Amino acid sequence: MESAELLDLLGNANRRRILRLLARKPCFVTEISDYLGVSPKAVIDHLRQLEEAGLVESRTDDRRRKYFYISRGFRLEVSASPYDFGTKTAYPASSGLDITATKHLSIDVDPDGASDLPELAVELRRLRCLQNELSLAQRWVQGRMTDVMEQIGDEIEEGERRLYVEIMGVLADGPTDVETVSREAEVPPSVVEDVIETLQSRDVVEQTDDGWKLAV
Structure with a gap:
């Protein structure tokens, strides 16, 4: 789905709340309806749009209740400055991506990976810290880009x-x-x-x- 279409889809507060709930656990329609305080019919319509966008999937349990869950992770970025406006959607890379081969990016990668629960918990914590660092670096780059563009503009006059x-x-x-x-x-x-x-x-x-x- 194009970034602009995804932005329109998530412009609805109830659809954002549905995704927030499903990020905690899979839910069926009545659970979502109670959480949002809206009718099951409205929830079904929101879920249909999220399913069509490929953001949500469903499965049926032994009691024939249909559970909905987020199908895959994604990241939607909106960038706006006096010189630029754009949107970008990023989906998780495949597990086979060799991040060490990426130029100008140095990340400590354990080739063997974590194996037991304590190690996995430590790895998760490390990745969350890295995510925060990359987010800070991205903010710095965006700010620096705006500064440079303003300097160019000031020189042009x-x-x-x-x-x-x-x-x-x-x-x-x-x-x-x-x-x-x-x-x-x-x-x-x-x-x-x-x-x-x-x-x-x-x-x-x-x-x-x-x-x-x-x-x-």
């Missing part, structure tokens, strides 16, 4: 600052042509050409055989 930030961000990846910049920055080619002309006059960009690039 003309026109639509966001356009300059977006176009320079694309050019930072290396030499490229106007059409590519237009597509990645979501800006018309004519506007890209005007911005590049201004940046060239200020010796910020230069043209090479492979296209335009930052003059660094």
Whole structure:
């Protein structure tokens, strides 16, 4: 499901409360209805939408009662700044992912893993601490990105600052042509050409055989 669709789905307070309840334990409709204080019919409608989105699944017990539970973990991120707005959905990586092969990321990974309950509890605690550290690092990166974009805008001091930030961000990846910049920055080619002309006059960009690039 697209991030925007997921954001719309979770915009409903009762659906968020259902997920909060199901994160504690699987529940059947009447339990959820009592917890929310709404009719079973309304609960069934919410569950149907959550099931269609792939967030919730159900199973039937020996007494033929249908229990609902969260089918898989996911993370929905919303980023907003004076220069950017976006949403992103992240799902847990497969157990076969080799995190040690990820560039510029150093994480202490035990190749054997925990085996008994005490070790598993310690491992869970360690992972929760790591999650908090990564969340703090992500907040720092987001704040730093906003600061850098504002510095770029202050240096430009003309026109639509966001356009300059977006176009320079694309050019930072290396030499490229106007059409590519237009597509990645979501800006018309004519506007890209005007911005590049201004940046060239200020010796910020230069043209090479492979296209335009930052003059660094």
